[in-house]
Amino acid sequence: MMTNNSIRFRPAGPADAAAIRDIVRSAYAKWVPVIGREPLPMRADYDKAVAEHPFDLAIADGRVVGMIETVLADDHLWIENVCVAPEAQGRGIGRLLLERAEQKALEAGRPELRLLTNAAFADNVSLYKWHGYVIDREEPFMGGMTVYMSKRLAG
Numbered sequence: 001m002m003t004n005n006s007i008r009f010r011p012a013g014p015a016d017a018a019a020i021r022d023i024v025r026s027a028y029a030k031w032v033p034v035i036g037r038e039p040l041p042m043r044a045d046y047d048k049a050v051a052e053h054p055f056d057l058a059i060a061d062g063r064v065v066g067m068i069e070t071v072l073a074d075d076h077l078w079i080e081n082v083c084v085a086p087e088a089q090g091r092g093i094g095r096l097l098l099e100r101a102e103q104k105a106l107e108a109g110r111p112e113l114r115l116l117t118n119a120a121f122a123d124n125v126s127l128y129k130w131h132g133y134v135i136d137r138e139e140p141f142m143g144g145m146t147v148y149m150s151k152r153l154a155g
Contacts, residue, residue: 007093009100012055012067017046019064020055027083034120035144041081053080056100058093068097070104076150077105079115098131105153112152119145 012020024046028039049055049069058066065088069080079101084093105113117124119138125147129135133149140146 007058007060007065007091007096009056009058009096012050012057014047014050016055016057016064017050020050020057020067021046023064023067023085024081024083026086030086031118031121035118037142039118041083044081049080054104056097058084058088058097060088066093066097068101070101072104072108072110073114075110076112076114077101077108077110079113082115094127095131102151102153110153112150114148114150116146116148119147125149 021044024041024044028042031039032042053069053071055067055069057064064085066082066084068082071078071080079098082094082097082101084091084097101113105111113133114136115128115133117128118141119125125135128149128151131151133151136148136150138145138147
């Protein structure tokens, strides 16, 4: 059983794109039967994404077990993607990644974090609510519903 103290974090570089793609595909695979298609993160170009956005990787036993992709906007930090490898879920890695995003937002003087998820991903919506995010709005998307969520930070 892996503990949190065996997890370290580092920024991603171009050489990590394949590992990021693999972890995203494995983490999101369970949602394919739920929504009847591959979620958009499964189809993203991670060579391009790693070149354009900061990624923080969670590393355990020398391999990537989680990641968070963020984008600094004018008035908030956008969480483009956060996921944990299926075999590493339930260890608090997602929480640590979300905490890293909060730290980045505070360091950059952004009082809010925002993200979106699919309403069908009920586990994810619950997780974000547990971490203090609120639902701002829901919009139809590709036969489903996109949930926009945000969290205000105490400044």
